[in-house]
Amino acid sequence: MRETKIYSDCYQATIQVFHRTKNFSKAMRPTLGRRIEEATLDCLVNVRKASVVKSQAQRLKHLSSADESLDELRTLIQLASELKELNVAAFSELTKHTKEIGRELGGWLKHESK
Numbered sequence: 001m002r003e004t005k006i007y008s009d010c011y012q013a014t015i016q017v018f019h020r021t022k023n024f025s026k027a028m029r030p031t032l033g034r035r036i037e038e039a040t041l042d043c044l045v046n047v048r049k050a051s052v053v054k055s056q057a058q059r060l061k062h063l064s065s066a067d068e069s070l071d072e073l074r075t076l077i078q079l080a081s082e083l084k085e086l087n088v089a090a091f092s093e094l095t096k097h098t099k100e101i102g103r104e105l106g107g108w109l110k111h112e113s114k
Contacts, residue, residue, distance in 0.1 A: 004047075004051050005104060006047055006101060006104040006105060006108065007044075007047050007048055007051060009097065009100055009101050009104065010040075010043055010044040010047050010066075010101055011044060012097065013040060013043075013044075013094070013097035013098070013101060014040045014041060014044050016093060016094060016097060017036055017037055017040045017094065018037060018040075020086060020090045020094065021033035021034075021036055021037055024080070024085045025085065028080075028083065028085050032076065032079065032080055032083070032085065033080075033085075035072075035076055036073065036076045036077065036080065039069050039070075039072045039073040039076060040069075040073055042065070042066075042069035042072075043066045043069040043070050043073060043101070046062045046063070046065040046066035046069060047062070047063075047066050047105070049062040050062035050063045050066065050108075056112060059112055060109070060112050060113070063105065063108060063109050063112060064109070066105060067105055067106075067109065070098060070101060070102055070105060073098060074095075074098050077091065077094050077095065077098065
């Protein structure tokens with residue numbers, strides 16, 4: 001199976017998230033760090049599922065779940081930045097990833113909804 005751009009972008013974002021959250025403070029790592037990692041993994045897994053299912057209804061379900069996870073991820077990244085768990089460069093990089101994934105996901109959702 002050919003890897004889609006959105007899957008590749010989600011995969012790269014997931015790797016970046018894991019590299020960044022391992023440096024969170026001891027107090028924030030098991031809570032905020034874990035939630036950020038889970039949101040990223042949920043987005044990645046749902047994009048992957050959407051790319052392999054045959055049913056349009058199932059694809060839409062997985063894409064909607066990925067979109068929800070992406071929204072959660074954006075909120076948690078913003079919170080981590082405000083709590084000084086992410087520096088400006090890390091926040092900027094992760095925000096760039098989430099914007100690109102959001103554009104791709106939005107386009108795919110729009111295409112599938114037709």
